[in-house]
Structure formats: structure tokens, C-alpha cells
Amino acid sequence: MSAASPWLALLLACADKGSPAGGPGGTDSGEPVVDPFVDQALFEEAIAGARDPSEALAQIADQGGLPVLTDRGSYYFGCLCGAGDWELVGDHDGWAGAPLATAGELRWIEVEIPEPVESLYKYRRGEAYTADPLARRFGYDDFGEHSIVRSEAAHLERWVGLTDGALARRDLTVHVPAGGVFTHALYAHDGQNLFDPEAMWGGWRLQESLPENMLVVGIFNTSDRLEEYTHTADTLDGEPYGGEGDAYADLVEGVIRPRMEAAYGEAAVVGTMGSSLGGLISLHLALRHPGRYDMAISLSGTMGWGSIEQHNPTMIERYAEAGHGQTALYLDSGGSGDCFDGDGDGIEDDDPSASDNYCENLQLRDTLAEVGYTFDEDLFHWWEPEAPHNEAAWAARVERPLSLFAAR
Numbered sequence: 001m002s003a004a005s006p007w008l009a010l011l012l013a014c015a016d017k018g019s020p021a022g023g024p025g026g027t028d029s030g031e032p033v034v035d036p037f038v039d040q041a042l043f044e045e046a047i048a049g050a051r052d053p054s055e056a057l058a059q060i061a062d063q064g065g066l067p068v069l070t071d072r073g074s075y076y077f078g079c080l081c082g083a084g085d086w087e088l089v090g091d092h093d094g095w096a097g098a099p100l101a102t103a104g105e106l107r108w109i110e111v112e113i114p115e116p117v118e119s120l121y122k123y124r125r126g127e128a129y130t131a132d133p134l135a136r137r138f139g140y141d142d143f144g145e146h147s148i149v150r151s152e153a154a155h156l157e158r159w160v161g162l163t164d165g166a167l168a169r170r171d172l173t174v175h176v177p178a179g180g181v182f183t184h185a186l187y188a189h190d191g192q193n194l195f196d197p198e199a200m201w202g203g204w205r206l207q208e209s210l211p212e213n214m215l216v217v218g219i220f221n222t223s224d225r226l227e228e229y230t231h232t233a234d235t236l237d238g239e240p241y242g243g244e245g246d247a248y249a250d251l252v253e254g255v256i257r258p259r260m261e262a263a264y265g266e267a268a269v270v271g272t273m274g275s276s277l278g279g280l281i282s283l284h285l286a287l288r289h290p291g292r293y294d295m296a297i298s299l300s301g302t303m304g305w306g307s308i309e310q311h312n313p314t315m316i317e318r319y320a321e322a323g324h325g326q327t328a329l330y331l332d333s334g335g336s337g338d339c340f341d342g343d344g345d346g347i348e349d350d351d352p353s354a355s356d357n358y359c360e361n362l363q364l365r366d367t368l369a370e371v372g373y374t375f376d377e378d379l380f381h382w383w384e385p386e387a388p389h390n391e392a393a394w395a396a397r398v399e400r401p402l403s404l405f406a407a408r
Helices: 005-015 038-047 053-062 245-264 277-288 315-322 358-370 391-397 399-406
Strands: 075-079 087-090 101-103 106-111 120-125 128-130 137-141 144-148 155-162 170-176 184-189 214-219 234-236 239-241 269-275 295-299 328-333 379-383
Touching (some): 038 053, 038 075, 038 106, 053 075, 053 106, 053 155, 155 245, 184 245, 184 277, 184 399, 277 328, 315 358, 328 399, 358 379, 379 399
Parallel strands (some): 184 269, 295 328
Antiparallel strands (some): 075 106, 087 120, 120 128, 120 144, 137 144, 137 155, 155 170, 170 214
């Protein structure tokens, strides 16, 4: 694959999909909280000054999440909001507001909320409203992000700072179906772009496309995205990148997936999904942990990585060597143009003026068919002519692979 500056611009633009997780850190454990009132004790220690509030809120966010249900049936709300007069406002009081008490840096209040608690809330200072940054349950509407006390409807949930100690901490956004009932679980990369309508290019707005009974775990990327989402090293405009894909795949399989299964239960069907380098790492995850994923979905996957300026094995060559596997594969791309092997390395190159990894996905499709994958059974390919390489394009066609995954 020939070296070209559009490649660097494209991949670095995709790398800037969000900042590293910046909230308080979580734990490495996959164990669920056994005692439902552990969080209550932590919160009350913070109120009394016996525990650092930021440490207490970090542990609570990692366990049952905010707000905290007490053994009295009430709820503790708390934030490190900063100076000023803060109020809790929400559906429970008609958005009238009640002042937060102060305990050191902690602003807090205990509120009784009658059942059902399908109640939205925010914090308010003056005329400014802000969602609870550590709320477990949340969603989006015309006014931006809102926090949710508890919910039986489909909603989003937040997990903060997961790590295995080898890679940087990262947050998760999880789409939980109505009633918490699901048959399919999908582990999706670049998680900060999947649900937030304020994400770049408007994000994927994935909650608008999901079939029923599908749990989606959106795994945030970090500033190390180019390193973590690539299975081997390559060079872009003379600068080396990549090769930490094994470590990232092991983080997903060894820490994130067990943690989510402990929290929500196991799915009958499990998949992984991503776009661009996220598509590349999805196929790598299926190879790294064979038999653990029923389907790997790649939108505009960077399947020529390894051959841009180096000559390391691409995903095309790795799947050719691996032969027919147990994971069904979905590939797609936009773009168009004539495919050619401009540098004689065996990997088809895109016309840079119309690139969306079109040619390398065609080559991977044909390679997979040659080693025994069957179209419309465990091999799926889609071409969206002229589609660009961005979130808006992926959002427009993601319903297709989601439907295929849901049917498995």
C-alpha cells in the first residue's frame, strides 16, 4: 500500500474521536457488588468527613452508581460541583429545586422519591443546569444530557475508569434494553461516539438503530487509539505507530467483558463492532479469542494496516493464514474507484481521492470466500457507493449489520 499524506490525515482524524477517560478511576475487578448498601456506607462516611469525597464517589461510581439507594428507601445525590449555591432539580419535584448541603468538597442531599422512580434530574446553579457526571443512568433529549434515578425503560448507563493495569483507564457507555432483558450483547469500540448527539459528525446515535433485546457496551477510546486498535506496527509519513492490539483485545476479553457480564448477565449471542481502526480491532479480537464472539462487524475497516509504509501482515493476510473460523464477519465500506497494487506488496490500494478502505475490504471479502466463508451465512459485505469516512456515514448504514447480528 503506497504511502500518502491523506492516509495520515484520515487516521489521525479518526484517532481524535475523544479524550481519554478523565473521571475518577475504577477497579480492575470483575466482581459485582454483593451488599446493596455498601454505597450507602461510603456516602455516609464522606458526609461525616471520615472518607475523602472524591475517593468515595469514585468507588460508588464503580459499584452501584449514583444516586445511592439507602436502606430507608430514599436516595443520596452527591457531586463535586465546586463553589456556589447548588440545587437538585428533577421530575420528582416538578423541577422546583432543593438546595444541596455541603460536606467539605461534597455537595449532597437525601431525597425521598416515590415509586416508580423513572425520574430525570440535574444539578442547577443559578440559571445553569448540568447533568450528574457520575450518574449511572442517563440519556439525551433536546436539552442535552439528563440523569436518571432508576429506569425500566431502555436507557444508557455509565461505567468509569476500567483498566487491567497495563493500558490506560477508560469509560464505558452501556445501552440497556427495556427491563434489562437481552439476548444479544455487542462490544463496540470508540464508545464516546456511539450515543452522544454532540459527538463528532453528530455521532452514530446508535440508540435510534438498535433492535430490541440488544445490550451494547460502548468502550471509549483513549489518546493511545492508534496503538491499541492495531494488531501490528506500521508507519505513516515516516512516523511509527501501532501494535498494541493484543493488549487491547485482552483488556476487552479479560476485564471489560467479565465485568459487564457480572453486572448485567451473559448473552446468548455476543459480538464486537467498530469503524475504521475500530473495525480492524474487531476482526483482530475475533482472531485473538477464537470462539468467543459470534459475529465481528467492521464498517470501513482499515484492513490494509501493516502495509501502508511497512510490510507487516495485514488482516487480509492473517485471515488467509487462519482459514475458516467460527466467527461470522461483516465488512462494508463507502468509497469507489479502481483498485491497484501500486507498490507490489500484494495489498490493493484505494484511489486516495475516493478512499474509504474500499479496495482492501473487497480484497478481504474475496480472501474470506476463498478460505471457506459463505456469503449470507457467515460472510456479509456491503458497499455504499461514494460514502465518506465519518460517523454520519456509519450512522446512516449501521442498521444493516445490527439487523444481521440480531438475526443470529
